[in-house]
Amino acid sequence: xxxxxxxxxxxxxxxxxxxxxxxxxxxxxxxxxxxxxxxxxxxxxxxxxxxxxxxxxxxxxxxxxxxxxxxxxxxxxxxxxxxxxxxxxxxxxxxxxxxxxxxxxxxxxxxxx
Amino acid sequence: xxxxxxxxxxxxxxxxxxxxxxxxxxxxxxxxxxxxxxxxxxxxxxxxxxxxxxxxxxxxxxxxxxxxxxxxxxxxxxxxxxxxxxxxxxxxxxxxxxxxxxxxxxxxxxxxxxx
Numbered sequence: 001x002x003x004x005x006x007x008x009x010x011x012x013x014x015x016x017x018x019x020x021x022x023x024x025x026x027x028x029x030x031x032x033x034x035x036x037x038x039x040x041x042x043x044x045x046x047x048x049x050x051x052x053x054x055x056x057x058x059x060x061x062x063x064x065x066x067x068x069x070x071x072x073x074x075x076x077x078x079x080x081x082x083x084x085x086x087x088x089x090x091x092x093x094x095x096x097x098x099x100x101x102x103x104x105x106x107x108x109x110x111x112x113x
Numbered sequence: 114x115x116x117x118x119x120x121x122x123x124x125x126x127x128x129x130x131x132x133x134x135x136x137x138x139x140x141x142x143x144x145x146x147x148x149x150x151x152x153x154x155x156x157x158x159x160x161x162x163x164x165x166x167x168x169x170x171x172x173x174x175x176x177x178x179x180x181x182x183x184x185x186x187x188x189x190x191x192x193x194x195x196x197x198x199x200x201x202x203x204x205x206x207x208x209x210x211x212x213x214x215x216x217x218x219x220x221x222x223x224x225x226x227x228x
Contacts, residue, residue, distance in 0.1 A: 043204060044219040090155050099144065100169065101217060103155030
């Protein structure tokens with residue numbers, strides 16, 4: 001069965017520090033992978049996506065993610081975190097068959113001033 | 114383009130009442146999706162439409178739930194005889210099948226509280 005695992009429920013980093021949020025997926029074919037961010041009471045905003053090609057993808061707000069097929073991972077990174085990055089981050093997998101997304105349970109990021 | 118809109122943003126209802134939510138997708142988008150998000154969880158797929166056709170429904174969508182997209186534009190999600198377990202954020206998303214595949218644009222959600 002398709003699934004997405006985000007092992008870290010909460011992460012706290014200091015402003016200016018680097019960030020890595022982990023995402024592992026289980027999927028039988030080449031997945032389409034996404035990272036979304038959700039601020040309190042808001043909908044989901046797409047940060048970046050991977051379909052094919054270069055395994056290092058750049059997104060908005062200075063985020064990047066690397067697709068590693070051998071590890072079934074799609075980790076999100078940012079070299080220097082800003083206080084405004086505090087939010088909940090969701091990894092999702094989609095496919096060409098059903099179109100629906102399967103989301104992980106999310107990682108809540110707290111940024112210390 | 115104003116993005117995906119959902120109304121109402123918040124709904125408080127008593128157990129046993131019926132509720133209806135509306136989603137207006139981005140105008141040229143022909144696919145529309147409904148998800149449910151409970152506290153501390155990621156969104157879970159409920160159903161999706163291509164134009165006016167409902168093509169897939171999750172087993173989460175019990176017979177108390179019904180969704181429509183009558184003219185292939187806006188969609189409604191109705192919950193009959195609400196239960197406390199229906200309390201959640203209901204998210205709508207839309208996409209266009211000629212875009213790079215499956216980039217879904219989400220609305221702000223409707224938060225339902227069943228008392």
